[in-house]
Amino acid sequence: MKILITGGRIIDPCQKLDVKADLYIADGKIVSITSPDDFHPDHTINAKNLIVSPGLIDLSATVFNPLLGSESIEKELGCAVKSGITTLAWMPVNSHTSPAMLISMVTKAKSKSPINIVPIAPLTVNMEGKQLNELNSLKEEISCGIVTNGVYPIMDTALKRRCYQYANMLGFKVFIFPQDPWLTKGFLHEGEVSSRLGLLGIPSCSETLGAYQELELIADTGIAAHFCRLSSSKTVEILQNAKPTFPTITADVAAYQLYLNEIDVSTFNANFNVLPPLRSESDRRGLLAGIDSKLISAVCSYHIPQPSIAKNSPFSETEAGISALETLLPLVLDLSKDDQSLIHALSLITHKPATILGSHAGKLTSGSPADICIFDPNYSYTFKKENSCSSGKNTPFYNWDLRGRVEYTLIDGKTVYQRSRN
């Protein structure tokens, strides 16, 4: 099957490419941007005024929330595809995570959705931090190469160390949420707002203490590591200073963390309840600086859809998480002010997270899988709840004016999403 994408602006951050050109695809793979001999397309996509980018790579999405039921998995994956995402890292939840169940869910999801799923293995049983999980079966059955204990701290450091030793032996990379287990019991950032609201806060030193500990464990066990969802500017500094000793460590931030801060929480609006919490304005700026300095090389959605019941209580009684697939692209696009920074912005959701995941996707080089996101970078709209495609309506971004709309999503050269034009 030969596909031609014509008239678009091709941006491939991996090659630092930004050019008006046509893209040639055959048998599910990128052929080139120059016309190959004898190329007669079976199908042509008109990408005039649109950007042709590698399909987006999302480092972290919860597609199975037990509160929403397994029927919602397909809906979330469909929402991801509609949001331009072609590779998605499946975050485990702290229940229903027996290896057998996870294998079954992921296998079924793969059969129903074209999206590339990178399942992340839970490090401990039910992520409770008490027992090692059967990582080998996850590796063999669903090719897990990444392991995490999510936001659930492992109290017993000796056990944590053994978990890293074991995971490392099997070749896993660990996705770390740096935190101190005792300081992490709060509901929002410990700062001006938490004091005013009378809510227990999570101090920044919870994350920095966690970061220091993790660095030592990484050095001690040799495990490959990636730091997830940085929230404090101090953690950015710590990791920056650690770079010479730990050159392969990577870090990401959730897209929403770059736009929100503790002041948003002061309304008690549970849609701002996230873990790690939204911190101060200077932390937010520190995270943006971390992106500029490339210490933070990837941005993810950190999508956690919740049913309304999970958010419809006083703040401290609600579940954390933002439904974030649909805002990934617009929020990342808004980070760029010019063409130069547009390539950098797109790298945060294409080849950089792909590399972190150990995936060959995220680029438009010849021979790469034809996973493509074609979007209109200038289309502005107000993000409305009624137009939202996720099962989770828990996002504070409703009624925000956003820019950037996906027109087509292709996976392996097949158009898996096309925006309807009626």
Next chain:
Amino acid sequence: MMTVNLQEDDKGNLKHLLSLEYISKKHLLKILDLTRLFVDQKNLKSEVSKILANKTIINLFFENSTRTRTSFEIAAKKLGANVINFNVDVSSTKKGETLADTIQNLEAMSADLLIVRHPASGAAEFITKQLKTNISIINAGDGCHEHPSQGLLDLYTIRHHKPNLNELCVTIVGDIMHSRVARSQIHAFSLLGISEIRLVAPSTLMPPFVEKWGVKVFDNLTAGIENADVIIMLRLQKERMQGTFLPSLEEYKRLYGLTLDKLNHAKKDVIVMHPGPINRDLEITSEVADSNYSIILQQVFFGTAVRMAIMAYLLVPEISV
């Protein structure tokens, strides 16, 4: 929707009393003025016991409290209202009824006013956002966030004894971190221009960034009450401690307990207050509590009048014209 809009209806009338952080000075002064009428028991346009006749008031307490609940009940009954006490058993919450459902059910019972106390900060605001009818809400304490009626009665009491608020030094002593009373007090005192507000607490019980509230922070009692006009002692809330904040009650008493001796550091005509119930001989000695410095019982007396004023002001606003 911020609390400032949440408390008022679109005509600018006070519909709910959720917090003192966002109350307008106009409404606060009107409530204090109305309190005066109830205290003096004269110059009222209508007969007191008819003001809330035929109104139904529900006390919805998710936390145990005999004192505040009784104070509201007495106040409501003095105004002629019907009062229902709805004590939410923790176990029935465990049976699965969400707070949102509880509120909806109560709304369906056509009450005029809900007085709510709940252990979660922000609960009063949350409840108000659920409302589908015209019912009014009074926050009787939401977690560590606010306790507006207490803040108002303390402000009234201070103003009664020390009318020149902008030449006043008020010191609040105790577990500030977990105190909804302190937060409400600070907002109320700031709004009416009390010139100096000081907080005294051990560092483990002082909220971070509290200097941003325009207060002075002390960890030493005698320094904190030096030349103070008003001292407010807070109850050491033993049941709210999550973890170890203090080595012992004995050490707390030695460092922060108010004695007659330490009181010498304050002004000669200092008044000593306490929201109650007092831990006798812990944060305050019997000598101080029973002395002429103490106006603790008067706070309780004014408390009833303040609560009458709040309820009347919310449900029958024309009364204060």
